[in-house]
Amino acid sequence: MAIRLKVNGTIQDVDVEPDAPLLWVLRDELGLTGTKFGCGIAACGACTVHVNGKAVRSCGVSVESVANREITTIEGLGAKALNPVQQAWIEHQVPQCGYCQSGMIMAVSAFLATNPNPTEEQLDGAITNICRCGTYARIRDAVHSLSTAKQAKGAS
């Protein structure tokens, strides 16, 4: 039975088992390999995508449960122009191996959308993705530069 997915604004019907994990459907059926496999048990965040604007660890949700919702992957996030988070990541030279960064950027962009000027504690509590290369210090700097930029803009 086909399941209808809306990924990065495009409707795609996939013929897979309803309980197939979204992660593998994105990667293997749709060829969207920017979303990464790290743990398979929702523990690392490498596979984070947006479902209706919220950050979701795609290895832990069935494709059936997200049918007909708006799914955005890293490929869709900056498709037209780089998202501010992606820009800040370049400015602060955040990535090392880069493998966790798709998920990291998806998690951070969803978080900042609801909380544009987070405190340190809020940020720490919200971003629990693993970066084995240890880019956390730069992630923190990049996020702060975004909230300061926003504040400056709001003030002007």
Next chain:
Amino acid sequence: MISRRKFLIGTATAAGALIVGYGLWPSRRLARATLLDAKSGERFVANWIKIADDGTITVVIPHCDMGTGIFTSLSQMAADELDADWSRVRSETAPADPLFANGSIVEGFVLEMRKMTRDSIPSVLQGAAGNTFRTLAEYADVQVTGGSSAVRMTGVYGMRVAGAAVREMLIKAAAARMNVQPNEFHTEMSRVIHTSGKSFGYGELAAEAVNYSPSSNPELKSKSDFKFIGESVARFDIPSKVNGSTKYGVDTQLPDMCYAAIRISPVFGGKLTLLNEESVAHVRGVKKVVKLDDAVVVVADRFWRASNAVGKLEPVFDHGGNGAVTSKTIRDRHSSALQHGKIKQDMKTGSGADALNNAAIIERFYNVPYLAHAPMEPANATALYEDGRLEVWSGTQDGLGSRAFCAKTAGLKLNKVTFNLMPSGGGFGRRIPGYWNFLTYAVKTAMAVPGVPVKLIFDRQQEMQHDYYRPNVTSRFRAALGQDGLPTAWVHDYTTDDAPNPEAHIFYSVPNQAYGTARVDVHVPTGPWRSVETSWHGFFIESFVDELAHEAKRDPFDYRRALLQSKPRHLGTLNLAAEKAGWGSPLPAGRGRGIGISECFGTIVAHIAEVEVNGKGQVKVHRFTTAADPGFAVNPDGFKAQMQSAVVFGLTAALYGEITIDKGAVVQENFPDYQMLRLAECPAIEVYVHESDAPLGGAGEPGVPPVAPALTNAIFAACGTRIRELPVKNHPLTRL
């Protein structure tokens, strides 16, 4: 197992080479390289450097991109000598072909073993028989990324020399065009400029430049003339890492490909005995069950189907005689080897252990556990076996070596095998030559389904349980102190499954030293883990020095300074860290500072940790102040990133890292039980570079070893508990 130390240089040193000179490629070879790896309108002008008609310069890198930024820093080194226009410089991965074997690494390691640098070789020998190292590298299939070697070896012995040689060739081509002398030109921004003002772009001259042979001994710039070396230029690879477009090994996609999931015998070395093949006979998408000696693989049309199916097979493996081994039995063997076994003497200075006689002896034992590498991208490889040929795609730390390894595994000649080296999502030693179980399984699986490209992925549990672990090591120190509290004797014995470790030898001045090893072989496979032997000796030495300072009732900083009077680089680095950390300034109750200083792959790193132990005994790491002396940082921001990375990597290991063994198998399965440091626990990290005239040191690894002792010494300062066995999480802490 092969010696971790010898894997790179066995062949080179066996040949006893001391004829040095960078083997710049002869013209014939350049033509072959161009044929193999250049687009139209582009050609190799010397090793590693292609110039296209339109002026694009491509630096071809004989390493794997694991995220340390070496593609950029190596390009900086080539481009600087070349006087290139940076905006026209690109980099790409060298093909896994013997043509592109990396002689610089062999040269670098041989010189390092002989405690020499290129400059200390008599110039008559430089350039004579200059191809020796490259030939050896080819012979040994070397294109390794390890030993923090890229910048300090490939960069120093390869990229700079090649860049300078190409510059000379371009000048010769311009001189010929104008029929004047080469010394009438200078170069700037990818142009050769005549004193008359007439100039030529590099793209224009490249096709003519290849008619001249590259010099093996071109004139290199002095430090004051550097333009790109020493600058924090932005990394090439980052834009494609923020939009998901970098293709790692695991992202390989081929038409009609299949996917494979694997279950390997939980006990290392166990054999497959039983299988419920019926259970997957009718599962959608399953193509084949491949039975290997010690593993079973399911090939299916999609990974999640292969993965579900392999779980249903209920494979049974035997224990290969190791079913009763536990962490405790292993630890007992290590401590009994040290206390009752035969100690093989390694090295001694002065009167060695005899200096302990008639003195009050301070004796301490330390232990570090097995650790997994746990790169974010689990091990994987894609392979296609068809018509007697094999093609493989994977991220490993040696492309050429991987190709030879796959050929051997498949029983094919090297020319029947193609290897595509992919960027990898972290390495840390997991993908070093000799530790390639994922290539073995992928090749065997592909050969069982000829004509079908198969991507084999270790799931996280297989990755965690079938790694090559940082070894468990137990260590015993004995020391005697003189009147001034400084050690007069330093005796260190430790367990090993490898050759004695020169990393055990201290840089502190102690008149009488002795080192010995006790051999312990366990069935758990071990391998190099970011910073290798210094990862444990750094912890042992810096813990023991701290304990001696305490016994001597002296400040740990002053105590180390007293022992470093003859080591200006170490002393300078330590002083810088202490000054920036505000060593000695008062801290709130429950907080403490600790020092760790190590030398690893030519770079000295001193960390000062500031931690808090709260009333519940929880540790909070507030701040790391890091000073590092790599001689000179080719890309200071990139170098700092490696230090920040090392602090997180080192803290993860020190606080939580522990692979335990039960019934002969690894207990940990995934990130919840092999815990990683996350954003919330990451301290503020300040990094300062201490410059010296020393030869370039490494960046990727040297920051790791001093993290653990800085942390545990700070915990001691904060609450009085001395941690001698890692990880910290196993110790109840109470505040004084």
